Amino acid sequence: MIKDVFPIIRTVLGYADPRLVEHASLCVIRTIESFRSHPELLEGLVDTVLLRALMAAAVSPGTFTLVLRALSSATKSSPKITLALLEADVAGTLYQLLTGVVPPADGLDVFIVGEGAISGAAGAGGLTDMAVMQNLAHRPKDQVEEALSLVSELMPPLPRGTCLMVVYVKLGLSWVGFGRRRI
Amino acid sequence: MGLVDGVFDHRAYSEKALARLVRAKIKAIKHARTRSPNPSAGPSTSADAMVVDINVEDAGTATPIAAPGSATPRPGSPALRPMSPVHPGTPPILPGSPSIRPTSPGAPVVPVPSRTELLRAKPEFVGRYIRLMVPVLVDVYAASVATQTRSKSLTGILKAVSFAEGEEVNAILKVSLSHECFVGSEIKDIVQGVPVATFVGSILSSREYPTLTICALQLVELLLIKAPTVYKPALRREGVLHEIEVLADRPLTTKTKEAKTEEGSSRGKAEDLALARAKLEEVRVKQEEGVQVHAEPKISTSSPSPAPEPSSERDESPNADREREEREKERHVIPIPVKRSSNTVLDPQDAITLRAKIVRFKYMSGGEESTSDPVFERLRGLLATLRDPGAGEMELRNSVKGIAALFAGGAGASVSSYELLKSGLVEGLLHFTTDTSLSREFFFSLVLVMLTGMECMKWT
Numbered sequence: 077m078i079k080d081v082f083p084i085i086r087t088v089l090g091y092a093d094p095r096l097v098e099h100a101s102l103c104v105i106r107t108i109e110s111f112r113s114h115p116e117l118l119e120g121l122v123d124t125v126l127l128r129a130l131m132a133a134a135v136s137p138g139t140f141t142l143v144l145r146a147l148s149s150a151t152k153s154s155p156k157i158t159l160a161l162l163e164a165d166v167a168g169t170l171y172q173l174l175t176g177v178v179p180p181a182d183g184l185d186v187f188i189v190g191e192g193a194i195s196g197a198a199g200a201g202g203l204t205d206m207a208v209m210q211n212l213a214h215r216p217k218d219q220v221e222e223a224l225s226l227v228s229e230l231m232p233p234l235p236r237g238t239c240l241m242v243v244y245v246k247l248g249l250s251w252v253g254f255g256r257r258r259i
Numbered sequence: 260m261g262l263v264d265g266v267f268d269h270r271a272y273s274e275k276a277l278a279r280l281v282r283a284k285i286k287a288i289k290h291a292r293t294r295s296p297n298p299s300a301g302p303s304t305s306a307d308a309m310v311v312d313i314n315v316e317d318a319g320t321a322t323p324i325a326a327p328g329s330a331t332p333r334p335g336s337p338a339l340r341p342m343s344p345v346h347p348g349t350p351p352i353l354p355g356s357p358s359i360r361p362t363s364p365g366a367p368v369v370p371v372p373s374r375t376e377l378l379r380a381k382p383e384f385v386g387r388y389i390r391l392m393v394p395v396l397v398d399v400y401a402a403s404v405a406t407q408t409r410s411k412s413l414t415g416i417l418k419a420v421s422f423a424e425g426e427e428v429n430a431i432l433k434v435s436l437s438h439e440c441f442v443g444s445e446i447k448d449i450v451q452g453v454p455v456a457t458f459v460g461s462i463l464s465s466r467e468y469p470t471l472t473i474c475a476l477q478l479v480e481l482l483l484i485k486a487p488t489v490y491k492p493a494l495r496r497e498g499v500l501h502e503i504e505v506l507a508d509r510p511l512t513t514k515t516k517e518a519k520t521e522e523g524s525s526r527g528k529a530e531d532l533a534l535a536r537a538k539l540e541e542v543r544v545k546q547e548e549g550v551q552v553h554a555e556p557k558i559s560t561s562s563p564s565p566a567p568e569p570s571s572e573r574d575e576s577p578n579a580d581r582e583r584e585e586r587e588k589e590r591h592v593i594p595i596p597v598k599r600s601s602n603t604v605l606d607p608q609d610a611i612t613l614r615a616k617i618v619r620f621k622y623m624s625g626g627e628e629s630t631s632d633p634v635f636e637r638l639r640g641l642l643a644t645l646r647d648p649g650a651g652e653m654e655l656r657n658s659v660k661g662i663a664a665l666f667a668g669g670a671g672a673s674v675s676s677y678e679l680l681k682s683g684l685v686e687g688l689l690h691f692t693t694d695t696s697l698s699r700e701f702f703f704s705l706v707l708v709m710l711t712g713m714e715c716m717k718w719t
Contacts, residue, residue, distance in 0.1 A: 155373075155374035155377045155378070156377070158374070158377075158378070159378070159381055159384070162384040162385060162388055163384055166388075167387060167388040167391045167392060168391075170392065170395075171391050171392070171395060174395050174398075174399060175395055175398070179391055205398045205402060208395075208398040208399070208402055209398075209402035212399065212402050212403065220399075220408065221407070221411075224396075224399065224408060225411065227392055227395075227396065227415050228411055228414055228415045228418065230388065231389070231392075231415050231418035231419055232374070232375055232378050232385065232418055232421070234267050234418055234421055235263055235267060
């Protein structure tokens with residue numbers, strides 16, 4: 077039933093009315109969150125076209141943060157959705173979100189050497205890292221956090237047996253606890 | 260791939276693991292000496308192989324945890340057998356991996372590919388994503404001060420570098436710096452990309468948060484595994500290897516409850532470890548002299564190794580429960596459902612020290628450490644000329660020009676912050692400029708040469 081409705085919701089995501097787009101986005105977000113423990117069902121609902129429409133939807137910053145969180149959940153749940161997201165050019169969306177500029181067409185472009193502290197992504201768009209910092213300062217903090225979470229989830233997993241460090245802070249005394257955690 | 264797996268396993272970076280490595284190297288050296296007719300011929304390769312095998316064994320001691328969507332491995336898998344040869348290019352094939360999902364009884368089982376396999380099947384999308392995002396993550400790290408943001412950025416970078424193989428690592432990071440010191444005299448394309456060596460050096464030197472320092476050490480190790488010829492000189496120039504030496508030379512401070520109660524045995528083990536390392540040095544020295552070494556280092560393995568996990572549980576009191584609850588509330592970093600049974604509490608600084616020790620032992624204990632950085636040596640040579648009271652005007656002039664050329668940048672060599680600090684350039688120039696034995700006219704002409712030289716090169 078939900079599967080039959082999703083193409084209609086995907087169409088609504090492209091409408092001009094912002095309220096409709098907002099509600100359609102929330103519908104998709106809640107569906108993804110509901111099915112995150114059922115990857116097979118989620119893979120049947122979420123495809124590359126829907127993901128493109130969801131990322132391109134003109135929604136409020138708060139809703140976009142929820143979109144990022146839902147995409148993180150979906151990515152964590154299913155590797156096929158990870159691939160669908162990569163095919164839907166999530167890299168460009170995240171790049172633009174974090175740097176404020178459109179990414180180069182080809183990731184192999186030679187970066188431009190120039191004045192100032194040009195490092196990392198700066199060369200590609202002709203920016204300085206100060207511009208990246210300013211862009212991040214203008215973004216809501218939770219949106220940046222969710223974007224970074226999504227970036228991390230989309231990355232290939234670390235090798236098996238990886239144990240992350242767990243840092244407990246208590247009354248200024250730092251202790252490290254080794255725990256097993258899936259990444 | 261097996262070497263990379265071990266980088267993220269904390270159990271491979273303990274005192275026991277280090278002692279095991281040292282013991283293995285000693286055995287390998289002696290084994291090679293007894294085998295080969297020429298005692299001084301090539302023990303290091305077999306020692307390296309032994310170290311590599313021990314690395315595999317250490318990696319294999321960890322019980323694997325499946326990543327989301329990845330296959331579920333079975334313990335005791337043949338790919339992680341001790342002493343098995345390591346094939347870096349081949350991903351480990353484990354029995355029961357990928358996971359089998361039977362559709363119906365009697366139906367043929369359909370293997371489900373793991374997340375890593377699925378991603379490797381689409382290199383164009385994954386490659387573009389990684390190439391775009393890694394520089395952004397570096398910038399986000401530099402632009403943020405929140406630990407969680409930095410931690411997430413660094414984790415993303417680690418994942419990307421861990422996944423990349425061969426030339427992909429260079430394509431992702433596009434290390435530049437002074438390429439004169441890379442790969443002999445080959446000059447690679449000068450592309451200003453992600454200054455990864457500077458990035459890692461800044462994290463290690465700041466030492467503001469243990470998790471970030473450990474991630475930086477993991478990144479260093481990944482780079483040294485994947486492309487040592489490219490990154491080792493860069494890391495040396497940026498002072499990363501020096502920082503690792505400093506971290507490794509720190510004394511351990513861990514005093515867990517079990518270590519306190521068994522302090523005598525711990526001290527004995529630390530002494531044994533020091534003795535083993537001293538023995539290793541002795542063997543190496545005597546090997547050069549062509550003398551047979553017969554003594555075996557005594558490392559007590561009979562003493563029970565402290566088992567912090569169960570003991571910590573046994574020794575828990577109500578106060579500890581309360582403390583743990585408070586800890587849970589104040590937990591600050593990436594969310595973690597930690598299994599108590601697998602917890603080992605260790606001082607974060609000791610974790611860093613041990614990891615640095617093992618990185619130094621694995622990658623920095625060879626003879627190539629004595630090879631110098633050409634830019635650094637050139638800088639020191641120029642400074643020595645400036646300091647030489649008997650140097651003539653022409654020599655001084657050429658030295659000043661040479662120093663100016665180093666700072667001009669462009670296609671030539673440039674000076675890193677670490678080289679600037681270590682060479683004593685600032686003190687040397689201060690001493691030179693305040694030297695009263697130089698005539699004023701000559702001094703001003705030298706300053707003019709320096710400034711003119713720098714300006715010309717800036718605009719070319």
